[in-house]
Amino acid sequence: MKKIECIVRPQKLETIQTSIRRLGIRGMTLTNVLGCGLQKGRTEVYRGYTLTNNFFLRTKIEIVVTDDMVNQIVEVISKESYTGEIGDGKVFISNVENALRILSGDSGKYAI
Amino acid sequence: MKKIECIVRPQKLETIQTSIRRLGIRGMTLTNVLGCGLQKGRTEVYRGYTLTNNFFLRTKIEIVVTDDMVNQIVEVISKESYTGEIGDGKVFISNVENALRILSGDSGKYAI
Amino acid sequence: MKKIECIVRPQKLETIQTSIRRLGIRGMTLTNVLGCGLQKGRTEVYRGYTLTNNFFLRTKIEIVVTDDMVNQIVEVISKESYTGEIGDGKVFISNVENALRILSGDSGKYAI
Amino acid sequence: MKTSLRKNGIFLGIFTALLLAIPGIALGAEPSVESNAVAIDTIWTLIAGFLVFFMQAGFAMVEAGFTRAKNAGNIIMKNLMDFSIGSLIYWLFGFAIMFGVDQAGLFGTTGFGMSDTFEHLGLSIPLPAFLLFQTVFAATAATIVSGAMAERTKFMSYIVYSFVISAVIYPVVGHWIWGGGWLMERGMIDFAGSTVVHSVGGWAALIGALLIGPRVGKYSKDGKSHAIPGHNITLGALGVFILWFGWFGFNPGSTLSGTNPDIGKIALNTNLAAAAGATVTMIFTWIKYKKPDVSLTLNGALAGLVAITAGCLAVDPLGAAIIGSFSGILIVLSVEFIDQFLKIDDPVGAISVHGVCGSFGTIMVGFFAVDGGLVYGGGTALLITQIIGVASVFAWTAVTSLILFGIIKATLGLRVTEEEEIRGLDIGEHGMEAYSGFEMKAPSINI
Amino acid sequence: MKTSLRKNGIFLGIFTALLLAIPGIALGAEPSVESNAVAIDTIWTLIAGFLVFFMQAGFAMVEAGFTRAKNAGNIIMKNLMDFSIGSLIYWLFGFAIMFGVDQAGLFGTTGFGMSDTFEHLGLSIPLPAFLLFQTVFAATAATIVSGAMAERTKFMSYIVYSFVISAVIYPVVGHWIWGGGWLMERGMIDFAGSTVVHSVGGWAALIGALLIGPRVGKYSKDGKSHAIPGHNITLGALGVFILWFGWFGFNPGSTLSGTNPDIGKIALNTNLAAAAGATVTMIFTWIKYKKPDVSLTLNGALAGLVAITAGCLAVDPLGAAIIGSFSGILIVLSVEFIDQFLKIDDPVGAISVHGVCGSFGTIMVGFFAVDGGLVYGGGTALLITQIIGVASVFAWTAVTSLILFGIIKATLGLRVTEEEEIRGLDIGEHGMEAYSGFEMKAPSINI
Amino acid sequence: MKTSLRKNGIFLGIFTALLLAIPGIALGAEPSVESNAVAIDTIWTLIAGFLVFFMQAGFAMVEAGFTRAKNAGNIIMKNLMDFSIGSLIYWLFGFAIMFGVDQAGLFGTTGFGMSDTFEHLGLSIPLPAFLLFQTVFAATAATIVSGAMAERTKFMSYIVYSFVISAVIYPVVGHWIWGGGWLMERGMIDFAGSTVVHSVGGWAALIGALLIGPRVGKYSKDGKSHAIPGHNITLGALGVFILWFGWFGFNPGSTLSGTNPDIGKIALNTNLAAAAGATVTMIFTWIKYKKPDVSLTLNGALAGLVAITAGCLAVDPLGAAIIGSFSGILIVLSVEFIDQFLKIDDPVGAISVHGVCGSFGTIMVGFFAVDGGLVYGGGTALLITQIIGVASVFAWTAVTSLILFGIIKATLGLRVTEEEEIRGLDIGEHGMEAYSGFEMKAPSINI
Ligand SMILES: Nc1ncnc2c1ncn2[C@@H]1O[C@H](COP(=O)(O)OP(=O)(O)O)[C@@H](O)[C@H]1O
Numbered sequence A, B, C: 001m002k003k004i005e006c007i008v009r010p011q012k013l014e015t016i017q018t019s020i021r022r023l024g025i026r027g028m029t030l031t032n033v034l035g036c037g038l039q040k041g042r043t044e045v046y047r048g049y050t051l052t053n054n055f056f057l058r059t060k061i062e063i064v065v066t067d068d069m070v071n072q073i074v075e076v077i078s079k080e081s082y083t084g085e086i087g088d089g090k091v092f093i094s095n096v097e098n099a100l101r102i103l104s105g106d107s108g109k110y111a112i
Numbered sequence D, E, F: 001m002k003t004s005l006r007k008n009g010i011f012l013g014i015f016t017a018l019l020l021a022i023p024g025i026a027l028g029a030e031p032s033v034e035s036n037a038v039a040i041d042t043i044w045t046l047i048a049g050f051l052v053f054f055m056q057a058g059f060a061m062v063e064a065g066f067t068r069a070k071n072a073g074n075i076i077m078k079n080l081m082d083f084s085i086g087s088l089i090y091w092l093f094g095f096a097i098m099f100g101v102d103q104a105g106l107f108g109t110t111g112f113g114m115s116d117t118f119e120h121l122g123l124s125i126p127l128p129a130f131l132l133f134q135t136v137f138a139a140t141a142a143t144i145v146s147g148a149m150a151e152r153t154k155f156m157s158y159i160v161y162s163f164v165i166s167a168v169i170y171p172v173v174g175h176w177i178w179g180g181g182w183l184m185e186r187g188m189i190d191f192a193g194s195t196v197v198h199s200v201g202g203w204a205a206l207i208g209a210l211l212i213g214p215r216v217g218k219y220s221k222d223g224k225s226h227a228i229p230g231h232n233i234t235l236g237a238l239g240v241f242i243l244w245f246g247w248f249g250f251n252p253g254s255t256l257s258g259t260n261p262d263i264g265k266i267a268l269n270t271n272l273a274a275a276a277g278a279t280v281t282m283i284f285t286w287i288k289y290k291k292p293d294v295s296l297t298l299n300g301a302l303a304g305l306v307a308i309t310a311g312c313l314a315v316d317p318l319g320a321a322i323i324g325s326f327s328g329i330l331i332v333l334s335v336e337f338i339d340q341f342l343k344i345d346d347p348v349g350a351i352s353v354h355g356v357c358g359s360f361g362t363i364m365v366g367f368f369a370v371d372g373g374l375v376y377g378g379g380t381a382l383l384i385t386q387i388i389g390v391a392s393v394f395a396w397t398a399v400t401s402l403i404l405f406g407i408i409k410a411t412l413g414l415r416v417t418e419e420e421e422i423r424g425l426d427i428g429e430h431g432m433e434a435y436s437g438f439e440m441k442a443p444s445i446n447i
């Protein structure tokens, strides 16, 4: 099993979710994060002094899937997240050793 | 070392935490997440039109432990999280290569 | 590639970020978390009854880097986060199998 | 232009008003000393009534702020609807019960649907102004209950309750003490309604909270009480400031007369009692709990206001400060007693603020009334009357509320399902969230 | 001390006031029955004006609360600036257009920059008090638009719009109906401004929202309308309570006379219509959507208030309750119609509340005016006049707004960039965030 | 019923009021032209006082909204307590210092604990009404400081400070200018208290903020100033609207007389100055910083209000607009100067708004007073008097505050520990959180 972790623009979430569902994947977990990367921070002026904020609101999507689904999902996500502007985000893939579905007690690939 | 990552109902948090403490584990990190899975979304009506929300507020608990504790902890979590209703959540286990306790500089299993 | 995940005091964030940037690392992702560890919870009195809160607001910093950068970064983080008081936080290191930069389509170490 | 207007005999819209404003044109009648005095009384009563109306906003903010975010929309809705429904039903029904021609000292019997001129009241101000003023008072009594029953009551059941309290429960008490009923005849002093308004609301809240039971998670199996902190103390505090502001209409306005020179004293007494209540609660919680408690201190200000409402005319400023100070201690003890001993779950402290301090303040008049109070050598006659009044109102309200909430419980049900309660009433009852856009802690954890 | 003061001939500061307060010293003139009547009218008008001013806070809270957090600072700023700029321009320009000496029944022509005594108005109250009262009314009309165009309008363009509506569009209508113009001559009844104030704001909002187009994400490509929930319903509800409170200045204050015995009736009618509006909307949404809708019910209260504004003096309490009830249904249908059929994106329902219910309420006067209404056997004359009035105001406002917004669109541009809209106008237009310190859901997701 | 009432000789409760309201029954005295005039003055003063009271809510919202969430409960508590404690101490002590019989032009010496009739004031309105009005003014001065010292001051120390300013520092200045003291004798014009109330608060704030030092993180080691944005701009804006609303009591109410025909002009001037202040600040920040700054524009409205307070009676509307406009620029420069040059950390801009603009507005009276101002050919006499007044009040307030805060610092300590400051004063001082239920950004990061 692999965990696909991607950091995307929040406004892309809805289309990403819909496309992933079409692949038959329903489970996913979202986290609100602040991301910093190559994208240049914006400068705000508040009461006369400037503050530069290098962090942007992003959404982290975590999906744990069996190994064979990984490529397909990454592809969909990349496609849906792409805008061509800096800040489009990243995808990280790591290994998950086991999973457990609490309700049924199923583990391993039956759990996801 | 393993990282146990579980997505549970927030209202179960207190009992889970108490039970885990009983195993001698004190370190854990909580994150507020939105989860989507088999549980059917709820439909809200706002100013006359319906919006379906597939995401539920969930809490992610991350615990890094030595390999020998994993089973015990997973068992406790499953037991405390179980309600029998869809949406009870999942547990994922993955490998952690090293850990460091900043205060003492201890690393590896001494760090957790 | 490795993922460095560290849980630090929020007020240390700014100096940590600055120091890491100096190493040439710009990408990182922050999450607001609640942490519980050896640090003793605080007791609040609200309308006459006490409630003990074992959780503290912490910031989780995730940085994915090539293997050779790991030690350097961990060192910087430990140094900047250190206060000598309990609650200074932890660093966890785990393996990341692949990464993808959505904008360019680069993968592996070119993506980070 | 004026000429052409007159030529055409058109006197409409704002311009009529302009012309009416010129003494000598208004209604064809010259202004007189008497008509001016009536006008002063009318604008005073109306403005005071507007301030009392604004207290609805105060109640809404206090109740919403002191409870959890997941129920904020529901509380707002309850406050809006008890005022709206209450306004309609009091106009059609409650007012007649309260101020109609007296029947055996118990209730009024005439003027339903405003089918009467209510001449027997001998009002100098126009009847609609008086009705408006009474309406906003009636709605205050109704709205108190929503706080004590917050975070678990079915919306439909709350609507039914509001209807009945505004139509019957409150107007009957109002008749007894203000509308020519038996307590008025006995000489009870409840100038602006510590008992009539606040204790009626408070005691109905007591019965309601008792019958509905505590919120999920409030008491653990071993009976230990847990804190469930409010979600927006800033808003709650704003609510307290709004209530205090509104109380300057509530008490001084109850003269129904701006020509009455006592209005200054009443306003001063009201302010001193509130200030003393807040100050003493702060000091008392500081000593008792080691830290000055914000939410109890806010309650303390309200406790002082509720307590002085009965005697704001009858006592002097020192008496007002003393009554306020006592209330500042009483509120803390009462909140603790109800929560930890009686184990009745009152999220915002409404029973203590309105029921306990309202009754307490009414009895204190028996001690501190400059004219007739025990402390000023007036003997115990007034004190006994006050106690009888407080007790009878308690009995009436408790019994009728018990019947009312009992019937609702047996038919509609009082409480939402546990699942709905955990998820929040905003979603469950109204399909919405109050704070869309904010990241919230998941409902029902309070770490 | 008093003696020494007199000796020195110093009559300054607060002390002057003290002395002025002593009848017989003030301005060297003894108080008389007439001067007292004028004083009563003056304080009434001023206090009512203060309440109407406070409605600005209500509008700001409603509009901010019903839209997203990322635009809250921008909305606040718009509300603050339309009032501020409006106050200045109305003082220098708009007031003269509205109340200057009439030209062909169309607009005023004298008194720009207050260079006139406006004696032709025959005011008994001092001119500055009248001007203040009219200023807060003018600002109300202006502020309505910001809600309908919220979350996407360029700040600069909004400033230009505010300027023009306060200087010309509103004052011309005001002149027609209140300032001696042709509709006033025809006998149109719009006592406190359902048409003059609210429908002008509402129709300008309609044109503005039409020209600027919907918010990003509001309609999907297939034309389906999506909900974009407001970020702070508690604050929105506070806004509604503040508006209701302010309306007690808006309607009863429009007599400009505290000696007018009708002020009680007007206040009562205002309250009943609002209560009926809220109650009926709650019931109607409950039936229609299965759940009582909080935000529509809040709109329902406002709908009742807007609708009764024209006829608050002319109708009786029953008529007020009926007009309020109808508005409670109309508002729901209108919001749905505009959103889903016309596909005009009005985030807070301003067009429906102010434009539709304002016009509806004005027409209802033709039916329910006790004196002249169809229902009371008064024939159709008044009704026809009312309809002509409503239609002409619609035509004037729509055409001038179309020109105004058209020009702005062609020159400055009406809309911010899509990127800025997604990120939020607070950052884009003002470089700040309204809720720094809170974790927010990322802008533009609403899950 | 009325008969039976009379038979029993019972005239109590609300019914008494009803009867009192009938001219001819009230206190056995027929209403007269004089009694009506007094009644008009009394209700005007009281209602104005109520509005000024409500400014406390405005201050609480502005100060809470403009600072961080972790200190919101503490700020609320400070605002509540300075009003409460201030009300009590001013009643018992401060009022006597301010309005007691004059001693050498410096302070009053009689009437402590209200043991006097204060007949030497020659008040026509009842003394309690006057006292209430003065109390809410005194509390305004006290509350200004909490904003400037927010987010780091020990609660206990703040309580001590409040006590002293309401008991001594403010009343002495009040005596000088309003209570028959030496500046009053000299003819200084500070009609409603730009200097008496606002500059006293502002200068005390200056000394307090100077002595306590900046918040952790405000200035980096290199002396660079960092922004620490407020947590709730919507609430802060609501506070500004509430303050503006309350100012309609503050200025026009300072006539203490509703029969004074100038109240309309005062209200108009007040509104124009605020509108001009906000407008000019918006334009000025737009030019200076490229974007119209929301929080400074909100300050700009307050700057206009503070500045016009001294001259609201003496200047004409054009003068008011000019004074307001200048303040709109001054506030921006002053905030920058204090923050970046003096390096005094004033989280909400209180020193600039109240101290600087209050003094500025007072001096401007010397230029723009229609009667005696330099611009109107009145020479420099008044201007010099104004400057002397402003300077003496600065000296008195600065010296006494220095002593006061110095003693507190040396004994109780002014500041909480750094750890507590980082975690937030809500937890540290009161054991609570203001926004339980919301996910917050961790205290002390502001990304
Ligand atoms: N090395 C990294 N480790 C962790 N998160 C990263 C890393 N690099 C980028 N990110 C995350 O991905 C987001 C997008 O990265 P950014 O460099 O801004 O965009 P892009 O790669 O499209 O130019 C960042 O905001 C950050 O949250």
Ligand SMILES: Nc1ncnc2c1ncn2[C@@H]1O[C@H](COP(=O)(O)OP(=O)(O)O)[C@@H](O)[C@H]1O
Binding pocket: A026, A027, A028, A029, A030, A062, A063, A064, A065, A101, A102, A103, A112, B007, B034, B035, B036, B037, B038, B039, B056, B058, B085, B086, B087, B088, B089, B090
């Ligand atoms: N494949 C997955 N990857 C990541 N998170 C998942 C996955 N499947 C489920 N989850 C998380 O677990 C939660 C519970 O899953 P759900 O399917 O609703 O419950 P259950 O498995 O008990 O029926 C989800 O809300 C989601 O946050």
Ligand SMILES: Nc1ncnc2c1ncn2[C@@H]1O[C@H](COP(=O)(O)OP(=O)(O)O)[C@@H](O)[C@H]1O
Binding pocket: B026, B027, B028, B029, B030, B062, B063, B064, B065, B101, B102, B103, B112, C007, C034, C035, C036, C037, C038, C039, C056, C058, C085, C086, C087, C088, C089, C090
């Ligand atoms: N075993 C663990 N698994 C996950 N997170 C942990 C673990 N131990 C500690 N943490 C995180 O690290 C933070 C700091 O730990 P703590 O024990 O309080 O400090 P210290 O190690 O410096 O004494 C905790 O608040 C928690 O978020």
